[in-house]
Every structure is written in structure tokens, then in C-alpha cells.
Amino acid sequence: MDVYLVDGTYELFRHYYALPSARDENGREVAAVRGVLSSVLGMIRGGATHIAVATDHVIESFRNALWAGYKTSEGVEPDLLAQFPILESVLSAAGIVVWPMVEFEADDALAAAAVQAARDARVERVILCTPDKDLAQSVRGTRIVQLNRRTRVTLDERGVIQKFGVSPESIPDYLALVGDSADGYPGLRGWGAKSSAAVLAKYGHLESIPEDWR
DSSP: OEEEEEEHHHHHHHHHHHSOOOBOTTSOBOHHHHHHHHHHHHHHHTTOOEEEEEEESSSOOGGGGTOTTSOOSTTOOHHHHTHHHHHHHHHHHTTOEEEEESSSOHHHHHHHHHHHHHTOTTOSEEEEEOOOGGGGGGOBTTTEEEEETTTTEEEOHHHHHHHHSSOGGGHHHHHHHHOBTTTTBOOOTTOOHHHHHHHHHHHOSGGGSOGGGO
16 A cells, blocks of 8 residues: 655645635635645545645744744745644544644655655555655655655655655755755855765765865
């Protein structure tokens, strides 16, 4: 069997900005919730039998205490933030496993679940449904893969190497060097995508890079 692990936060954002406004009888904005629910039910109609959805019930996490510039809910539309608990309730009512994250992030839940599911001999493949670069570090061979459901592109380990120039294990180091605007950290001056990939392809991790390269 295949296990699908869905980034509910990404899906909610994607549908919020893609769909026209719609409100329920209580006046709450629910268009994005309807979009995500329809999308997940479409996966089931397409044959998916094992699905879990992780959400950032609270956008902030323990990482905000580690880096002052880390992403927050500041600037996020209130109508979008208000749909997180609605989405979680609706998906649960539909029988979908939901992990609403508070101290940790949806990414953490997806990564942990991928490792756990891959240990089960009954599982043929774990599919991380998110385009988030962070989750590329969780890809393993062809057993744990990453799927961008919008573009329908699936990355296995070879695909991650082709895209980033480094193996999944080096993705955290790669993003530390080049930065990630989505998460609010800037990277290091002078380290571009090509130079970072070339160095990490050889040394693997930041700690292994010789001093005269830094």
C-alpha cells in the first residue's frame, strides 16, 4: 500500500489564493476549506487508501525562539488563519487522520510520520504531498518520495539530487547556505545555489567543509 502524507498548511494557502470567496451560514470564509476537502476526497476517489494531513494549527513554533526572523503569522490574512481549525474539524469528520501542530510544525509531523510509515513492511511507498524544499531531506531512495500535487512532479532520491545538486541528507545544510525566504532565514553571503551544491556534493555537511572554504 501507499501512504500519502499531505501538507495541509500548503494546501490551505494554495486554495485560499486560487478560489473565489465563499462564506458559510455563519459568515465565515470557507472557500479554502472546501477546496482542500474536495482535493483530499479526490485522492480517495483516485484510489488512495491511507492518508494523513498535518497542519500548522499555530504558525509560530519553537523555532521562533531560535531565530528572531523565522516565519510568523504576521501579515497572513485573518480569513485564512481562521480556516485552520475549520479544516481540521472537517477533515476529521470525514474520517481523515489530522495532526494539528502547535509547538512543532506540520513539516515535523510529516517527516516523523514518513520515517515511521517506511518502517512498516506493508507499506510499499510513502508519498510526501508538498512542494516544500525542507521535506526533500526526508526522501529516501524510491521508498519515501515527494510529490508536488499542483505540478504532478514526483521526486525520488535521484530527483532530489538532480534538482538541488545534493543528496537529501545535505538539504538542511544546503538551505542553511542559500537561505529560504519562505521560512524567513537569509542564508550566507557569497553562497549561491551552484557553489553550495558543489561544495556539499563533496563534503556532505557544513561541519565537514574545510575552514578555508567558509
